[in-house]
Amino acid sequence: MAEDRAFPLPADILGNVASFPDIKPAIPEPAGGQRQRYRTIWISDIHLGTKGCNAALLIDFLDHTDSDTMYLVGDIIDGWRLRKKFYWPPEHNDIVWRILKRARRGTRIVYIPGNHDEMVRPFAGMNFGGVEILRAAFHDTADGRRLLVLHGDEFDTIMLAHRWLAFVGDALYHVMMGLNIWVNRVRRAFDLPYWSLSKMAKHKVKNAVEFISRYEEVVARAAAERGVDGVVCGHIHTAEIRNFAQDGKSVEYYNDGDWVEGCNALVEHFDGRMELLHWPEEIARREAAAVTAEAAPRETPAAKEAA
Ligand SMILES: [Mn+2]
Secondary structure, eight states, X not given: OGGGSOOOOHHHXXXXXXXXXXXXXXXXXXXXXXXXXXXXXXXXXXXXXXXXXXXXXXXXXXXXXXXXXEEEOSOSBOHHHHHHSOOOOHHHHHHHHHHHHHHHHTOEEEEOOOSTTGGGGGGTTOEETTEXXXXXXXXXXXXXXXXXXXXXXXXXXXXXXXXXXXHHHHHHHHHHHHHHHHHHHHHHHTTOXXXXXXXXXXXXXXXXXXXXXXXXXXXXXXXXXXXXXEEEEOSSSOOEEEEEEETTEEEEEEEOOOTTTTOEEEEEOTTSOEXXXXXXXXXXXXXXXXXXXXXSOOOOHHHHHHO
């Protein structure tokens, strides 16, 4: 019986992609659960195969949403980390299972590998169990806009000089932190007041903010040069919707965030409206609504007739 089968390892999944959805998941889908439908869902930076992956929240997301199309925008499986240390709990299989099940139920699934799952990149153009693998994609929204969808590590080389500066800033900060203890020990010995580190800390945060802002700008400019109306990417684990003006033309920058810290998804509604979902907030909203529904008096058939 398929249901009695032991849960397979990742290598087995690739070999049995077609029959994988027949296996019972470790965490079953909720029975008769309501799913919020979207035209399109974008998720990325799941990092399956690492402890950092927030599998429980992602399973909850997958069990409460549905869409015509779903884009997996890279760093879905963390091949880098898996090669060093094998880590694959049943929940990670459950996520793969839910994605393949969606494909079988009719969702168009497009998988754009990132840098952490670059081992999937040579399979671009192929289809595994209803999952199309592409290097990048164009997505046409319901309101007639064309979006370029890519992981985003393509811009690392352009960002390299900037990143190097960020690293230097970071290293300098750590040196200063160590130095700070000694400086203040000496200052105390001479009865001098404490020298604050807050300025350094502020400088560090400012550096990170500047890095992200510059990245978004670089990606948006590249999209504008390709003549699209917007770009969807992941990679930097910072969910964002931002508009840029490029040569008098408006370019939308969308980053679908990650499932390590933020737990975000980018969605397109059926009218083309785009929205960033922060899933912990969505769960809180759902639970609050459930409490309200329970507190409200039950609608009786008589009350329904009277209304
Ligand atoms: Mn990445």
